[in-house]
Structures are given as C-alpha cells and as structure tokens.
Amino acid sequence: xxxxLGWLIAGPFMYLAVAVFAIATLKKVLTIAAMxxxxxxxxxxxAHEGPEGSAFQKAExxxxxxxxxxxxxxxxxxxxxxxxxxxxxxxxxxWNFSYPMHAGFYLITGWIVLVALGAVAEVASGLKIxxxxxxxxxxxxxxxxxxxxxxxxxxxxxxxxGLLWMRYTDEDLRDFSSxxxxxxxxxxxxxxxxxLAAWLAxxxxxxxxxxxxxxxxxxxxxxxxxxxxxxxxxxxxxxxxLPFSRMLHFAAKYFFYHNIMWDDEPLxxxxxxxxxxxxxxxxxxxWSAPHLKSGGSWLEQATTNPAKPKEEGK
Amino acid sequence: MKHKVRLKDIAKPxxxxxxxxxxxxxxxxxxxxxPFKPAKPDWQEKYxxxxxxxxxxxxxxxASKEEEDALVDKFLRGLEKLFTRxxxxxxxQPTLLSTDYCVRCNTCNEACPVYVESGRxxxxxxxxxxxxxxxxxxxxxxxxxxxxxxxxxxxxELNWRTxxxxxxxxxxxxxxxxxxxxxPVGVDNGLLNRELRKLFSQELGIAADGVHKSGTMxxxxxxxxxxxxxxxxxxxxxxxxxxxxxxxxxxxxxPIDKKGADVLLIHNAGEFVSWPENPAAFAILLDAAGxxxxxxSESMGYEGVNYGTWYDDFQFARVAVAQVQAAKxxxxxxxxxxxxxxxxKALVEIADRVCVGDLAIPREGCLPLLEKIVTSxxxxxxxxxxxxxxxxxxxxxMVRLMGIVSPQRNVLKAxxxxxxxxxxxxxxxxxxxxxxxxxxxxxxxxxxPQWRDNVASRMxxxxxxxxxxxxxxxxxxxxxxxxxxxxxxxARDALMNHYGFRDKYNIIYGGLVELMVNAMVDIPxxxxxxxxxx
Ligand code: SF4
Ligand code: SF4
Numbered sequence: 001x002x003x004x005l006g007w008l009i010a011g012p013f014m015y016l017a018v019a020v021f022a023i024a025t026l027k028k029v030l031t032i033a034a035m036x037x038x039x040x041x042x043x044x045x046x047a048h049e050g051p052e053g054s055a056f057q058k059a060e061x062x063x064x065x066x067x068x069x070x071x072x073x074x075x076x077x078x079x080x081x082x083x084x085x086x087x088x089x090x091x092x093x094x095w096n097f098s099y100p101m102h103a104g105f106y107l108i109t110g111w112i113v114l115v116a117l118g119a120v121a122e123v124a125s126g127l128k129i130x131x132x133x134x135x136x137x138x139x140x141x142x143x144x145x146x147x148x149x150x151x152x153x154x155x156x157x158x159x160x161x162g163l164l165w166m167r168y169t170d171e172d173l174r175d176f177s178s179x180x181x182x183x184x185x186x187x188x189x190x191x192x193x194x195x196l197a198a199w200l201a202x203x204x205x206x207x208x209x210x211x212x213x214x215x216x217x218x219x220x221x222x223x224x225x226x227x228x229x230x231x232x233x234x235x236x237x238x239x240x241x242l243p244f245s246r247m248l249h250f251a252a253k254y255f256f257y258h259n260i261m262w263d264d265e266p267l268x269x270x271x272x273x274x275x276x277x278x279x280x281x282x283x284x285x286x287w288s289a290p291h292l293k294s295g296g297s298w299l300e301q302a303t304t305n306p307a308k309p310k311e312e313g314k
Numbered sequence: 315m316k317h318k319v320r321l322k323d324i325a326k327p328x329x330x331x332x333x334x335x336x337x338x339x340x341x342x343x344x345x346x347x348x349p350f351k352p353a354k355p356d357w358q359e360k361y362x363x364x365x366x367x368x369x370x371x372x373x374x375x376x377a378s379k380e381e382e383d384a385l386v387d388k389f390l391r392g393l394e395k396l397f398t399r400x401x402x403x404x405x406x407q408p409t410l411l412s413t414d415y416c417v418r419c420n421t422c423n424e425a426c427p428v429y430v431e432s433g434r435x436x437x438x439x440x441x442x443x444x445x446x447x448x449x450x451x452x453x454x455x456x457x458x459x460x461x462x463x464x465x466x467x468x469x470x471e472l473n474w475r476t477x478x479x480x481x482x483x484x485x486x487x488x489x490x491x492x493x494x495x496x497x498p499v500g501v502d503n504g505l506l507n508r509e510l511r512k513l514f515s516q517e518l519g520i521a522a523d524g525v526h527k528s529g530t531m532x533x534x535x536x537x538x539x540x541x542x543x544x545x546x547x548x549x550x551x552x553x554x555x556x557x558x559x560x561x562x563x564x565x566x567x568x569p570i571d572k573k574g575a576d577v578l579l580i581h582n583a584g585e586f587v588s589w590p591e592n593p594a595a596f597a598i599l600l601d602a603a604g605x606x607x608x609x610x611s612e613s614m615g616y617e618g619v620n621y622g623t624w625y626d627d628f629q630f631a632r633v634a635v636a637q638v639q640a641a642k643x644x645x646x647x648x649x650x651x652x653x654x655x656x657x658x659k660a661l662v663e664i665a666d667r668v669c670v671g672d673l674a675i676p677r678e679g680c681l682p683l684l685e686k687i688v689t690s691x692x693x694x695x696x697x698x699x700x701x702x703x704x705x706x707x708x709x710x711x712m713v714r715l716m717g718i719v720s721p722q723r724n725v726l727k728a729x730x731x732x733x734x735x736x737x738x739x740x741x742x743x744x745x746x747x748x749x750x751x752x753x754x755x756x757x758x759x760x761x762x763p764q765w766r767d768n769v770a771s772r773m774x775x776x777x778x779x780x781x782x783x784x785x786x787x788x789x790x791x792x793x794x795x796x797x798x799x800x801x802x803x804x805a806r807d808a809l810m811n812h813y814g815f816r817d818k819y820n821i822i823y824g825g826l827v828e829l830m831v832n833a834m835v836d837i838p839x840x841x842x843x844x845x846x847x848x
Contacts, residue, residue, distance in 0.1 A: 032407065032410075032411065036403035037403075037667065038407050039404045039405060039667045040663050040666050041502070042716070042717075043491060043495060043715065044714055045743065046717065054717020054718060055717075056663070056682070057682060057718055057720055057721055059678065059682035059683050059685070060678065086496055090421050091419060091420070091421035094421065172420055172436075173419075176420060178464070178465065178466060248415070249499050252415045256500025256501070260407065260408045260411070260502075261494075267669070267670065267674055268674070269670075269672065269674040270671075273667070274670050274671065274674065277667050277670050280403045283400040283401075285628075287395060287628070289515060289516050289517055289518065290519050291519070291531070291628075291629070292628055298631075301628050301631070302668070304632070305534050306531070306534065306632075307534040307535035
C-alpha cells in the first residue's frame with residue numbers, strides 16, 4: 001500500500017466516515033422521531049409507572065397525578081442495554097455470544113473515549129502516556145486503555161465468531177439469515193480481528209493510536225502502519241454502513257421502548273396531543289376495500305357507518 | 315412431526331404447505347388425541363386450504379390468471395399504504411420500526427403458545443409472517459431490495475398462493491403479544507400480524523367472517539355484534555331482572571338510560587346471550603354497593619366489543635366513536651367496561667387517541683372498581699362460601715396490554731378462604747392466551763374451530779391442569795375464573811367441550827363477579843352451581 005493511499009484512508013476517509021455516520025444516523029433518528037403519534041399500543045409493565053407498573057390498576061385513574069418516574073425508566077433501559085436482560089432471560093444460547101459482542105462494542109466505545117482523553121492529556125501536559133510513564137495518572141490511564149481496548153476487541157471477536165457459528169449450525173437461525181446477515185458478521189469479525197492483530201503486532205500500549213487521535217483532533221492526520229491502516233479502513237466502512245443497516249437497532253431501541261411500549265401519555269381534551277390527533281384526522285386515506293370510502297378523510301371515515309343501522313327496533 | 319417449511323416455500327404450488335396432523339401437536343396430559351376431521355370435499359373444491367389444511371377465511375380460489383394478477387396488484391398497493399403517513403398514521407411508527415430492526419435472533423419463538431403447541435411448526439413462528447412482510451416490502455419498495463434482491467433477503471416470490479397463505483397465516487396468531495414481551499429489540503410480531511390483517515381488510519376486503527361480516531358490520535348495523543337490537547336488549551334486561559329475583563329472592567330494578575349517572579356500564583353483549591348470570595351479578599353488586607350506575611339501551615351503547623381492534627383501524631374507530639357518543643348522550647361521568655379484555659383495552663386504551671375533543675370522557679375497566687367495592691367494605695363477603703379450588707385466567711388484554719394484574723387478585727384473596735385460590739404457571743404479565751384472542755372465540759366457519767381448540771387453546775388447557783393438579787379428582791368441584799367474555803367462550807368451546815374438563819375433572823368456568831356474589835353474606839342461596847349449565 002502506498003504511503004499516500006495509507007494517509008488518504010487514515011485521514012480524509014476517516015473524516016468522511018465519521019461525518020457520514022453522524023449525519024445519516026441523525027437523519028434516521030429524526031425521521032423516526034418525526035413520524036406521527038400512533039394509537040396506543042402499550043406493553044406492560046411500564047417502567048416509568050414505577051412498581052405499580054400501570055395507571056389502569058386504580059379506579060378512576062385519571063383523578064390521580066400521572067406517574068412519570070424517569071429514573072425507573074432509565075434504570076430499566078440501562079438493564080436492557082447494558083446486560084441484554086431479555087436475551088438473558090429468554091434466549092440464553094444467543095446471549096452467551098451476543099452479550100460478549102455487545103460488551104465488545106461498549107468497551108471499544110469506551111476505549112475511543114480513553115484514547116481521545118489520553119491524546120488531549122498528552123497535548124495539555126506534554127507527557128507521553130505509555131507503559132514507560134513514570135507519573136501515576138499516566139500509567140493508570142495507559143493500563144485502563146490497554147485493558148479496555150484489548151478486552152473489547154477480544155470479547156467482540158469471540159462474540160461475533162460464536163454468533164457466526166450459531167447462524168451456520170442452527171438450522172432455524174440459518175433459515176432466517178440472508179447473505180447480508182452473514183456479511184454483517186464477517187465485517188464485524190474483520191473489524192475486531194484486525195484490531196486485535198494491530199494491537200498485538202503494531203501498537204501494544206496504544207501509543208500510536210493516541211498519536212493518531214491527537215493528529216485527527218488537531219486536523220493534521222498522520223499515516224499509520226499497515227495493520228492499523230487496514231483497521232482504519234474497516235472502521236470507516238463500518239461507520240458508513242452502520243446507519244443503513246439493521247445494526248442501527250441500538251438507536252431504534254430507544255423508540256421501541258420510550259415511544260411505543262411505554263407511550264402511555266393520556267389524551268386530555270384541548271391538550272397538545274388532542275390537537276395533534278385532530279390534525280391527522282384531515283389526512284385522506286386511500287384504502288379501497290368496499291366498506292371504506294377511498295380518498296375520504298379519516299374524520300369522515302370514522303363517522304361513516306357502512307352498514308345502515310336498523311331503526312325499526314327502537 | 316415437524317414439517318420443515320422455509321420462508322421461500324410460501325409461494326410453492328404444494329397442495330398443503332404444512333399438513334398439520336393431531337399427532338404433530340404437543341401432548342396434553344390425560345387427553346387422548348383425536349385425528350383431525352378432513353375438510354369436506356365440497357369445501358376443498360371451493361376454498362383454499364393450502365396453508366395447513368385449515369381455513370379461517372374461506373378464500374375462494376382465483377378462477378383465472380387475471381384474477382390472480384389483480385390479487386397481486388391489490389396486495390402491493392395495500393402493502394405500500396402501510397408505510398405511508400396519510401394512510402397509516404395510526405401505526406406507522408411501530409410498523410416501520412418492527413419491519414426494519416428485527417435482528418433475526420428467534421428469541422420470540424419460544425414465547426408463542428401457537429408455535430410451541432403445534433409441535434414447533436415453522437409456519438407458526440411469530441417472526442415467520444413478519445419476515446414474509448419484510449421480504450415482500452423490501453423486494454418491491456426499497457432500493458436495496460430492488461437492486462440486491464436475495465442478497466438482502468428480498469427473495470420471496472409473490473403470487474396468489476403467497477397472498478392466500480399469508481392471509482390465512484394472519485389468523486393463526488392471537489395477537490397476544492407475548493412474543494413482543496420477550497423481544498430484546500422491542501419488535502412486535504403481534505403488531506405486524508395485525509398490520510397484515512389490516513392490509514387484507516382495508517385494501518382487499520379480506521377478513522374473517524366472525525370479526526367483520528358478523529362482527530363489526532353487524533355491530534354497526536344492529537347496535538351489537540350479537541345482532542341484538544335495542545328492543546331485544548330491553549327484553550333481555552327484563553329476563554335478567556326475573557332471573558335475579560329467582561336467585562336472590564328480591565327484585566332489582568336495573569337502571570337503564572339514567573341521565574347523568576356516575577357510571578355507564580358496558581358489557582360485551584355476548585354476556586346477555588350466553589352468560590346472563592354475569593350482568594346479573596354486576597347488577598347485584600353495584601346495587602348493593604350503592605353505586606350510581608346505568609346501562610344504555612341506545613344502539614351501540616349496550617355493546618362493549620370492538621372487533622376492529624383485531625383487523626381494521628376504520629372499523630375500530632367507527633365502533634369506538636359510536637360507543638362513546640352513546641355515553642355522551644346520557645351525560646354519564648365515566649364509562650366502565652364489564653368483564654371483557656379486548657373491549658376494555660379497545661375503549662380505555664387504544665381509543666384514547668381516537669376519542670378526541672369532547673369525546674374524551676373518562677373510561678376504565680371494571681376490575682379496579684370491583685376491588686374498590688371489596689376494600690371499601692360496602693358489601694359484606696363471607697369467603698367460606700367459596701370453599702373450593704379456584705384458579706384465575708389473566709386475559710392478555712388486561713394484564714400484558716394494560717398492566718391490570720393486582721385488582722383481580724386482591725378481590726379473589728378477599729372472597730376465597732386461604733388455600734383455595736391458586737395461580738396457574740406463568741400467571742400475570744406473561745400469561746398465555748385462552749386461545750380465543752384476536753377474534754378466534756367468535757370465528758366458527760369451516761374447519762377453523764378444530765384448529766383453534768386443538769392448537770390455540772392447548773397451552774391454556776395445560777396451565778389449568780397444572781393449577782389444579784393436586785385436586786383433579788372430579789369429586790372436588792373447581793372453578794376456572796376468567797374475567798373476560800371471549801376467554802369464557804374459549805373455555806366453553808375448548809376446555810369444556812373439546813378437552814372435556816367439566817366431565818372429566820368437574821371444572822366449571824365463569825367470571826369474577828359471579829364468585830363475588832356467591833360470597834355475599836346477604837345472598838341466601840349459592841349463586842354458582844356445578845349443576846347448572848354454564
Ligand atoms: S422479533 Fe425480536 S426476538 Fe424475534 S427474531 Fe426479531 S429481534 Fe429476535
Ligand atoms: S402475538 Fe401471541 S400468538 Fe401471535 S405470534 Fe406473538 S406470541 Fe404467538
């Protein structure tokens with residue numbers, strides 16, 4: 001690989017990848033957030049209702065103040081995100097590999113923060129952070145960065161290999177996997193695997209990584225050794241691909257929980273939600289089954305009776 | 315036996331994709347499997363049974379290539395509408411998220427009673443139909459699906475068989491959403507199933523007869539899905555008043571159309587027809603507790619069901635709006651829905667974003683009110699009168715989908731002696747459907763009931779046996795308490811008639827209010843009897 005190509009990957013391509021990731025993820029998230037408020041489709045217990053779990057358990061619930069305990073909601077989400085609670089409870093076989101893979105991602109995210117911190121600390125203090133550091137905080141930061149980074153890569157690789165093995169050997173899982181499912185796993189295996197190799201062969205105490213981070217932050221990107229360049233290429237591809245793949249479920253999950261299962265906001269006559277829904281009632285619906293009036297507004301349709309009521313009984 | 319059916323097979327010209335047999339099913343202790351009765355030859359000739367040998371929809375086979383093409387065209391038009399704001403603001407966000415972010419981990423599979431009890435047949439996996447929806451949507455409407463086809467999974471062929479089998483498949487799920495409660499991402503296969511039912515109903519005019527023609531359409535036509543007109547309703551109330559007098563020795567005047575009452579009670583009208591002792595028990599309790607209440611004789615005001623909940627947003631909205639309008643006419647303070655799970659969820663929860671403006675009047679389920687009656691001390695109960703084993707069925711709509719779990723338990727604890735009330739396994743939030751959910755309890759055409767009783771209700775049968783395992787001796791009378799009309803329908807058809815629980819084990823079924831009245835100190839004779847035909 002030529003030095004120029006290496007620099008192009010480590011520098012401009014990495015900036016491009018980060019920008020695409022940030023913009024595309026933001027766009028996806030905003031698109032989901034801008035979708036209309038749906039009819040209620042709660043799933044209980046609702047975390048922010050606290051131990052009671054549901055306002056409906058009490059007679060004349062509307063006379064009571066609405067429970068909204070954000071701490072309970074966040075705690076439940078944290079358990080799900082950090083421990084993969086439901087997978088643990090209902091699918092231990094998958095959890096055995098899915099959890100290491102997710103833990104790998106969390107650790108690598110933490111590692112990126114640690115490397116960036118190290119880079120800033122180096123610039124600010126003029127000290128070099130490495131195993132040879134004589135200052136305590138520098139030594140500690142170095143040790144934590146190594147454990148988190150190498151641990152994250154190893155766990156991620158183990159988890160992805162396990163999931164790949166399961167997808168090949170479990171007939172049921174294989175039926176539900178398309179080539180792109182395998183491609184995703186191969187990409188992640190390459191990402192974690194090359195990362196691990198680069199760490200072992202080229203940068204055991206992440207000195208180069210810290211220097212690279214500092215160069216990116218100060219807008220003067222430097223070229224990297226071959227394995228690290230390959231890792232930068234894979235990471236860039238991963239970042240660009242992520243928002244367009246189902247791996248974005250990490251962001252979608254927030255909406256699943258917060259905006260669907262736990263969206264129990266009651267409608268109050270004249271309130272904001274009431275006005276929003278009234279706005280939707282003017283939408284024209286084009287469904288064309290015989291009992292509907294294609295092109296009529298939702299309001300018209302909801303107040304039309306397709307089966308003439310018999311009056312003679314009254 | 316497990317029939318291996320891959321997703322792509324759905325379009326195959328096979329006569330029956332997954333020929334389900336009774337021997338495939340997971341055994342029920344003490345129950346001798348009966349072979350399925352084959353569909354009658356004249357049915358087979360006329361209708362499509364090509365999914366699993368059963369038909370819930372009575373779909374007539376297309377007669378020409380033109381008819382087949384028209385079906386495909388319509389399906390695609392409907393599929394597109396599910397993902398557009400104007401046509402599906404009601405559920406677009408959940409539909410899109412559940413379509414896009416499933417990670418194919420199959421965690422949901424084991425949560426589904428239909429899949430598990432069928433002997434784990436592929437076609438009944440919760441994500442089988444969702445995956446078909448995804449693949450078809452991708453293939454026809456996303457750039458990656460159009461460009462990359464099978465590489466991204468868009469590899470299912472769309473022909474009339476795919477459409478008919480998928481339509482039938484949407485009526486092999488009770489929309490109990492137990493699968494959704496286990497999905498690590500939050501994907502809701504129950505919701506996607508309902509969206510597919512919507513597509514079929516709202517675009518192709520395909521829906522199960524029990525929920526549409528003799529469900530919402532009859533409801534909108536006559537005032538009740540039972541076909542009961544206001545005049546017939548008034549006659550029934552008179553009959554119930556007579557019945558109460560006979561049972562408790564005094565006449566109660568059931569308030570009808572009382573303007574400005576505190577509570578408008580709306581029952582599932584199936585109670586008046588099949589279990590009049592339930593509205594009778596409500597009348598006795600509310601009267602004794604001194605509650606200012608009324609029933610409505612207005613068309614739509616005496617029927618709480620809303621079968622639109624299961625298959626069609628417009629029919630849902632029409633029914634809900636008309637029900638609330640009937641309450642508004644009376645100027646009541648609140649609507650209380652009787653013992654019916656889906657009716658409670660439909661009117662109290664889902665309709666919350668349909669009943670806008672001045673239709674937003676307070677609505678609640680009956681269980682918290684019943685708990686309040688017990689805890690207020692307004693009525694004296696003698697738990698000793700309910701001295702027999704009782705187990706409680708949790709209607710999915712009330713527990714998992716509304717979170718109402720403790721009121722019914724608090725009532726039972728107060729009206730039964732210690733040791734009589736026993737939970738069934740998986741009680742509460744993770745309870746299993748009775749098998750009658752999503753309209754199954756009222757779907758009785760062709761050979762569908764055979765499938766329903768054998769497959770959908772099977773897990774419930776096992777739960778009940780497990781709850782009563784220490785007292786199965788028929789000398790001990792037992793009570794299966796199901797505070798929901800549809801669940802009682804399933805109990806009657808499946809547990810009693812199909813699995814023979816009454817004859818074999820002396821188990822009867824009924825609601826919660828009947829047990830409450832049975833324990834009332836002021837009522838001289840037992841209200842519940844093992845001799846009566848329930
Ligand atoms: S619906 Fe959920 S549990 Fe089922 S396969 Fe998809 S992600 Fe897994
Ligand atoms: S909603 Fe219930 S019946 Fe339907 S797939 Fe999920 S668990 Fe099975």
